Amino acid sequence: MVTDELVLDVQGLTVDIATPRGTLHVVRDISIRVKRGETLCIVGESGCGKSITSLSMMGLLPKTATRHSRVFEFLGEDLAHASKQRINDLRGNRMAMIFQEPMTALNPAYTIGDQLTEHYRHHRKATAEDARLRAVELLEKVGIASAAERLGQYPHQLSGGLRQRVMIAMALMCGPELLIADEPSTALDVTIQAQILRLLADLQAELGIAMVLITHDLGVVARIADRVAVMYAGQIVEEGTAEDIFAAPQHPYTRGLISCIPIPGKTIPGGRLGTIPGVVPSLIGDMKGCAFKDRCEHAQARCSETIPLHQTPPGQQWRCVMNELNQTGAGQ
Amino acid sequence: MTALIETRDLQRTFSVSVGMFKPRQTLHAVNGVDLSVQRKDVLGIVGESGCGKSTLARMLLGLTPPSRGSVLIDGQDISKIDRRDLARRVQPIFQDPYSSLNPRRTIASIVSFPLDVVGVGTKSERRKKAIEMLERVGLPARYADNTPGQLSGGQRQRVAIARALVINPEIVICDEPTSALDVSVQAQILNLLLDLRKEFNLTYVFISHNLAVVEHIATQVAVMYLGRVVEQTQTAELFKHPRHPYTQALLASVLTPEPGLGIPDMGLGLSFPDPLHPPTGCSFHPRCQQRRPECSVDHPHLLRDAQGEVACHLYPARS
């Protein structure tokens, strides 16, 4: 159930990374707002900046990155200027993250039990016994049978799907209010993928947490998202509810992306799939106007200037010179 | 009509070490596979990890010899075909565009390599052919002297396709050719593969875990699970009337970009397919919603009928 309470409020987030070839404008002025109980999916292809966005929200950016934001609040608390100590207190505790590769995200040298209880004991100052009980409780919640025995096992003794469940349990140990999942099911088999996503959706409904799910898979987005943000070249080019985005995509990139995907029963087998010609532009240097203009069939002179933001209630918005009637009219 | 490429009871086992002081265990990667592909067809092979599809691909290419059974091309066992003649008939396209091209070679030399090995024409003729093929797959001639490191994933995959086709093979074994690519690039590559199939009269064996892609490109589909083919039939038939419970679960897991449908619960449970410790009887039974007592005891026989093939106790084969 999506409530009205805003858990994460990020506005005007910009991340630059210094490289030998120049400054990489990885994330350019994006805004993300997630309410309690809501699932926001950030979807985009490789290089769009979605992973860096999730890392910047958790304060896990590399040293070469600089971050600016107009607003960066977690449950009303300002994080943009918070001390490192405060961020450490929140991370793993009230804000948790799940990564893509369960094999590398879990430390092979420690047991599942050790890794599960570590954060809990640190943040909640709990005793070993309390932490152990909580770990068993959560392993059962994520659907792992014989949870007590599993605590003594090492990551390599578990399958990929089980490891991901353990990761989810780990993230939930301290009862976070925000969960960020970066491609949580991409490295898993198709049948396991569905199970993990279903688990995440069920847990979210039960615990009422806010979830930000990052993926490149539009199918996942359609099935699990309340709201969708489409990223391209560091910007959010379109945002709206899942129904709106798929029923009436407004931005040419979103339309192009949806037309690329074969749907059994809908696309004609052996027919031509839609494509997006060209390649992603370089993120170095001055980026004026729309980053998609070199690949867009509707590109025109206005696309090299500031791009207006269009909105249709109740909350679909996109950055394009064309409005919902596909006209490039005056004003917005 | 003789199939262009077929396998007969194809098997491949590996001896795997499971620990310092434990005896080696046998891994049945491919456990008795019968396939048959007619000329100009596209056989899609779908399955998840541990099903043996990559080992199967290597055996079809002649890279890994089978432990038992055989691969036949136009009725001829490929182990008896000279490797260069085999190269002229079957070529691969692999999954990872970053490891399928030699980083120290130029693009033109990568594409002309099959021609160099066989010794077709002069050096400049081979280069010319290579560049023609590059342009045909959508890569302009100016890339000919670049190295792979300067190309994107989609461009590299085009180079891999050009290399596979430059020698005019009849069969192309595609092992997850689009799985590592972005969605927009995947669409371009799939369109290209379909065009080239028409133009060069190619036959594909297309291996993938992505059912939507397989539905789009394949004429026939074989579903693999733990080394065996559990169902095989025409594509449209498989997607409309899947018979094997695993096929049904696979199809239900495909998350199409259609909002409002939610995520189905296929009731597969927590057990996962472990090729080192396959279950007794039907290897799918621990995860099967429709299992019966005989499923954990006997291995199901393959039923061949007008609809296709299926190996499941729900569809008992006669004799």
Next chain:
Amino acid sequence: MKKNMALYVGCGLLLFIVFCAIFAPWLSPHDPYVQDLTNRTVPPIWYEAGTWAHPLGTDQLGRDYLSRLLFGARISLLIGLSVALISGLIGTTMGMLAGYFGGRIDMFVSFMVTTRLSMPVILVALATVALVGGSLWVVIMVLGLLKWDRFAVVMRSATQQVRAMEYVSAAQSAGASTLRIMLTEVLPNVLPHLIVIATLEAASAILLEAALSFLGLGVQPPLPSWGLMISEAKAYMFFSFWLIAIPGSALALLIFSINLAGDGLHQFFTPGERA
């Protein structure tokens, strides 16, 4: 690129030493073998008693030290190069075969490496030289036949990594013979590792020869091997300190430059530098 100072400085120094060695006959003021017993242990130019006739002084037999130093560079470089070549050839072949084919060949090569590692190089070299007699070529052969182990180990693992690449499978599918694949697909991609190990082994060989010569079991007098020069200067250590310091510093400089160049090459070949 301004980042890779190691490569520039190392290669620069090394080239300087190679230059000195190559042009030794023209750069040396005197013949390194000519003795002048009237001018024994003349100090170098920065001492009061030094003269420009012998900028680095003379040794205990009156031979010009600068000339001996320059000709000595030839010996050290020759040793480094030949040993690296011989041991590199042996070790790379073994390593690549083991890495490419695995199985029994791998087991055999691993056994050979383990056997070789159980032998202390210096002692075996000493024993061999004691039996056969010391000379420049004996030293080169002995070291070359002993120092291939690191090549084998590194090239084996590098080859294994390349073997798993799909472009090797593609080359096999194109019908290429194993030899062709090893030479055109595998070798160019393991070359960086080879070059780095070669520099390290060359440096180590030079030091070993100096040690052997110091013990009298390497190069024989009157050849101006730096190790031998240090050994001969032992007795004069407290009176004519430069007799030890000069070849010692030269040796240190050479080893330093080779290691620095090797380090720079390693940096150069590590992915992440290129586009």
